[in-house]
Amino acid sequence: MIIPPQPAHAPNSPPSRPAHLTWSATHDRLQALTVWTERRPGHGEDAEPLAAYHRPTGNGLLAVFDGAGGSGAAPAWRTPDGATHTGAWVGARVARLAAECWFQGVVDAEEPDTPERLTCCLRAVLAAAPRTARSKVTGSMRRLLPTTMAAVRYRLGDHGVRWQAVWAGDSRSYALLPGSGLHALTRDHTHEDDTLAQLRQDPPMTNVICADRPFELSAHQGEFRRPCVLLSATDGFFGYAHTPAQFECLLLETLGQARTAGEWAGLLRRAIQPITGDDASLSLVALGFDDFAQLRGAFAERYDSVVRSGYRDVPTADGPDVLRDWQDRTWESYRPTYEQLMPGVRE
Amino acid sequence: MSAEIEKYQGNLQYAVDIVMCIDATGSMHPVLDVVKKSSLQFHLRLAEVMARKSKEISQLRLKVIAFRDFGDDPSDAIEQTDFLRLPQQVAEFEKFVRGLRATGGGDIPESGLEALALAINSPWETGLDRRRHVIVMFTDAPAHPLGTVGATAQTYPRDIPRSMDGLFEQWGYARSQTAVMEQSAKRLVLFAPEEEPWKEGIGEEWDLTLHFPSRAGEGLEEFEMDEIIETIANSL
Numbered sequence: 039m040i041i042p043p044q045p046a047h048a049p050n051s052p053p054s055r056p057a058h059l060t061w062s063a064t065h066d067r068l069q070a071l072t073v074w075t076e077r078r079p080g081h082g083e084d085a086e087p088l089a090a091y092h093r094p095t096g097n098g099l100l101a102v103f104d105g106a107g108g109s110g111a112a113p114a115w116r117t118p119d120g121a122t123h124t125g126a127w128v129g130a131r132v133a134r135l136a137a138e139c140w141f142q143g144v145v146d147a148e149e150p151d152t153p154e155r156l157t158c159c160l161r162a163v164l165a166a167a168p169r170t171a172r173s174k175v176t177g178s179m180r181r182l183l184p185t186t187m188a189a190v191r192y193r194l195g196d197h198g199v200r201w202q203a204v205w206a207g208d209s210r211s212y213a214l215l216p217g218s219g220l221h222a223l224t225r226d227h228t229h230e231d232d233t234l235a236q237l238r239q240d241p242p243m244t245n246v247i248c249a250d251r252p253f254e255l256s257a258h259q260g261e262f263r264r265p266c267v268l269l270s271a272t273d274g275f276f277g278y279a280h281t282p283a284q285f286e287c288l289l290l291e292t293l294g295q296a297r298t299a300g301e302w303a304g305l306l307r308r309a310i311q312p313i314t315g316d317d318a319s320l321s322l323v324a325l326g327f328d329d330f331a332q333l334r335g336a337f338a339e340r341y342d343s344v345v346r347s348g349y350r351d352v353p354t355a356d357g358p359d360v361l362r363d364w365q366d367r368t369w370e371s372y373r374p375t376y377e378q379l380m381p382g383v384r385e
Numbered sequence: 386m387s388a389e390i391e392k393y394q395g396n397l398q399y400a401v402d403i404v405m406c407i408d409a410t411g412s413m414h415p416v417l418d419v420v421k422k423s424s425l426q427f428h429l430r431l432a433e434v435m436a437r438k439s440k441e442i443s444q445l446r447l448k449v450i451a452f453r454d455f456g457d458d459p460s461d462a463i464e465q466t467d468f469l470r471l472p473q474q475v476a477e478f479e480k481f482v483r484g485l486r487a488t489g490g491g492d493i494p495e496s497g498l499e500a501l502a503l504a505i506n507s508p509w510e511t512g513l514d515r516r517r518h519v520i521v522m523f524t525d526a527p528a529h530p531l532g533t534v535g536a537t538a539q540t541y542p543r544d545i546p547r548s549m550d551g552l553f554e555q556w557g558y559a560r561s562q563t564a565v566m567e568q569s570a571k572r573l574v575l576f577a578p579e580e581e582p583w584k585e586g587i588g589e590e591w592d593l594t595l596h597f598p599s600r601a602g603e604g605l606e607e608f609e610m611d612e613i614i615e616t617i618a619n620s621l
Contacts, residue, residue: 077437077438077439078437106619107615107619108615108616108617108618109616111613111615111616112612113608113612115406173609173612174597174598174609175595175596175597175609175612175613176588176589176595176596176597176598177575177588177589177594177595177596178588178590178591178592178593178594179572179592179593179594179595179616180595180616207538220585228562229569230569239513239514239515239569239570240569241568241569242568242569242593244559260499288485307549314439315438315439315440316438316439353415354619356474378476
């Protein structure tokens with residue numbers, strides 16, 4: 039099943055409020071969901087999240103794409119009805135198309151499932167992308183069709199799940215495990231390596247997918263022999279919290295309130311939309327759980343542990359030092375587990 | 386917003402410092418009024434776009450450095466303000482900008498790099514968590530190499546680099562040890578002609594830089610200004 043979610047509104051009738059889209063599906067011991075929201079109706083620079091699964095081979099792909107609105111603010115494409123979209127908007131959607139084509143080639147034509155092959159697909163599709171609007175603004179900050187990507191390619195076998203995270207920029211992929219909680223599988227392409235410092239500073243990216251300059255995809259792989267949840271998300275989901283632990287709190291709190299994957303998607307959407315300052319998208323798959331009740335039950339103890347650790351207890355006392363001390367303290371205790379599966383720092 | 390949801394919302398407040406470098410030589414006469422208008426509105430437009438992204442400016446400071454040519458008249462080659470806190474000191478900021486007169490400078494080049502060096506070495510905000518440090522250069526001319534023309538004058542800035550390489554080291558780059566500006570916060574916007582050092586020496590070589598090739602921004606369309614502001618306001 040390849041899932042291209044439908045647009046949340048018809049092209050010629052822009053909605054009067056921020057658009058959003060949730061989707062879910064269940065197949066055997068696989069439960070998948072996606073969430074997509076946009077801040078400016080019709081101009082969300084996150085592409086619709088990708089969640090694809092090929093039943094005959096057990097191969098799957100999760101991916102999100104966040105058009106870089108800073109370096110890609112230039113107009114890039116004018117639609118036939120006159121609306122103009124930025125390079126960031128176009129770049130995210132073109133990269134999504136390239137990733138989908140790559141996955142199709144892997145499962146249908148047994149093409150290589152390597153990051154190098156995906157890079158070739160991205161370059162080819164970006165090179166062919168439409169550019170009907172030009173900008174006079176130049177400079178080192180400017181990029182043509184820039185976007186992040188965080189993808190997890192996985193294969194469900196008899197003995198577990200083999201996964202490979204592939205990414206560029208500051209969108210992230212994670213594993214959510216019943217015993218130990220949230221683990222980052224990617225490391226942002228920024229000069230700042232500390233995840234809490236990234237939240238505080240909002241640093242610029244050092245590598246994004248784009249049509250006019252070299253870029254690279256990082257990759258990191260592993261295997262889980264027990265049921266797990268894999269997810270990819272753009273920074274609209276995790277970049278507006280006080281601490282990295284709060285993203286896990288958000289995931290587990292909404293999971294605990296849901297009865298189906300569809301409900302979980304809806305709860306995630308309703309939780310993130312009021313607090314994020316950006317477009318937000320997430321693609322998630324739960325693998326190896328008999329049903330949603332088992333999935334929810336598997337994380338009940340972890341949620342209790344998170345609550346007991348005080349990760350949700352934002353200090354109410356006034357003053358930035360109080361908040362800062364709490365952030366430092368909770369990050370120190372949360373960090374070792376969070377970074378357990380994270381790739382090393384790039385040289 | 387419910388308390389349950391609000392507890393997850395982190396810091397969306399930014400401390401924004403902006404330094405405007407304005408060429409005030411005689412050749413700027415036809416465009417100086419437009420530059421003044423852009424200077425006076427720049428922070429308002431930035432605040433508006435950041436607000437659309439739910440990014441609130443918790444502290445805003447502006448500084449203006451007007452420059453001419455140390456080779457022509459060192460006595461009026463640099464006029465500058467301290468950082469002025471807005472909205473409290475908006476009258477002082479507007480009075481300085483409105484009072485600028487396009488005069489002197491002799492032939493091109495001008496002392497734009499000295500102004501840029503002073504801007505880079507400004508006393509930027511280092512507290513608070515999220516910061517934006519923006520330098521905006523308006524000029525219609527190329528610039529003298531640093532440390533050459535008028536460098537012996539009493540009024541020539543003492544603590545700035547004497548070469549382009551030295552200035553580049555102060556601007557910095559990812560993991561730079563010599564940068565005086567903060568990598569996460571800094572942005573440079575050039576409204577300058579397609580001449581050196583603006584075009585390639587800085588516009589393409591220095592990171593986190595935008596260049597609108599023009600005489601000090603002449604011919605800038607509204608949508609192009611929007612694009613520049615969006616670039617600064619957004620995460621990169």
